[in-house]
Amino acid sequence: MPDSAREVLLSVRGVRKSYGARPALKGVDLQVCAGEFVALLGPNGAGKSTLFQLLTGLFNADAGQVQVCGHDMRVAPVSALGRIGVVFQQMTLDMDLSVEANLVFHARLHGLGPRLAAARIDDALARLGLGERRGDRVRELSGGNRRKVELARALIHRPSVLLMDEATVGLDPASRRHLLDEVLGLRATGVGVLWASHLVDEAEAADRVLVLHRGELLAEGAPAALVQASGRASLAEAFLDMTGAGAAAPA
Numbered sequence: 458m459p460d461s462a463r464e465v466l467l468s469v470r471g472v473r474k475s476y477g478a479r480p481a482l483k484g485v486d487l488q489v490c491a492g493e494f495v496a497l498l499g500p501n502g503a504g505k506s507t508l509f510q511l512l513t514g515l516f517n518a519d520a521g522q523v524q525v526c527g528h529d530m531r532v533a534p535v536s537a538l539g540r541i542g543v544v545f546q547q548m549t550l551d552m553d554l555s556v557e558a559n560l561v562f563h564a565r566l567h568g569l570g571p572r573l574a575a576a577r578i579d580d581a582l583a584r585l586g587l588g589e590r591r592g593d594r595v596r597e598l599s600g601g602n603r604r605k606v607e608l609a610r611a612l613i614h615r616p617s618v619l620l621m622d623e624a625t626v627g628l629d630p631a632s633r634r635h636l637l638d639e640v641l642g643l644r645a646t647g648v649g650v651l652w653a654s655h656l657v658d659e660a661e662a663a664d665r666v667l668v669l670h671r672g673e674l675l676a677e678g679a680p681a682a683l684v685q686a687s688g689r690a691s692l693a694e695a696f697l698d699m700t701g702a703g704a705a706a707p708a
């Protein structure tokens with residue numbers, strides 16, 4: 458369970474979604490609190506992307522409720538979405554625009570004035586070690602640096618909740634580690650993170666792990682607690698027991 462002393466930033470209750478007759482989410486409940494890193498671990502087809510689409514307002518759930526900082530996604534979508542930053546599984550930068558132009562575009566979408574946008578872009582690029590690359594077209598960057606730019610973009614409006622959907626897919630081990638460490642470091646700023654992955658090692662440092670399988674949450678707890686409850690030696694083995702998935706190690 459989440460720490461009851463912390464503010465709940467993201468609340469999902471009883472969320473259901475089907476594609477035709479096929480259920481993708483069968484009544485999911487979860488919370489993410491301020492300064493918390495929650496790993497949503499699930500094999501392919503578990504329903505992670507469907508959940509993220511609901512959380513980002515791309516479509517509505519068949520039933521249930523999503524609230525961001527107290528704003529209901531159905532009733533007040535603009536307020537709810539304004540508190541969210543997201544990095545989707547598929548890259549969504551404009552490859553032919555520069556790093557800076559991509560960030561400026563997004564800052565304007567969020568209503569940031571030119572001065573504030575410039576200051577935040579300077580700050581983000583410096584922190585991510587991309588200051589020298591600001592004028593480069595995204596097409597010229599490595600996969601790891603593209604993901605860093607997406608992270609900078611997701612944070613430009615200072616969201617309360619950061620959603621990361623399989624954000625390390627296709628990255629080499631060092632780039633995966635850098636991105637994960639960068640996001641783990643956001644806890645100190647009070648941002649609540651929901652990190653979806655099928656890679657167990659990415660969940661090892663989470664405050665809580667949620668195991669999603671075939672549209673249902675099978676387990677929830679700190680990594681060590683899940684391992685202990687499973688009677689297995691590692692989180693990877695516990696996850697394999699629960700899901701039967703061959704997802705313990707990165708591809």
Ligand SMILES: Nc1ncnc2c1ncn2[C@@H]1O[C@H](COP(=O)(O)OP(=O)(O)OP(=O)(O)O)[C@@H](O)[C@H]1O
Nearest residue numbers: 476480481499500501502503504505506507508655
């Ligand atoms: N647009 C769609 N139409 C029909 N079925 C879909 C659609 N999108 C997802 N599904 C099905 O819903 C279930 C959940 O899929 P989803 O993509 O949300 O899972 P996931 O955990 O993100 O998996 P992956 O890591 O493979 O993307 C799967 O059975 C999938 O086949």
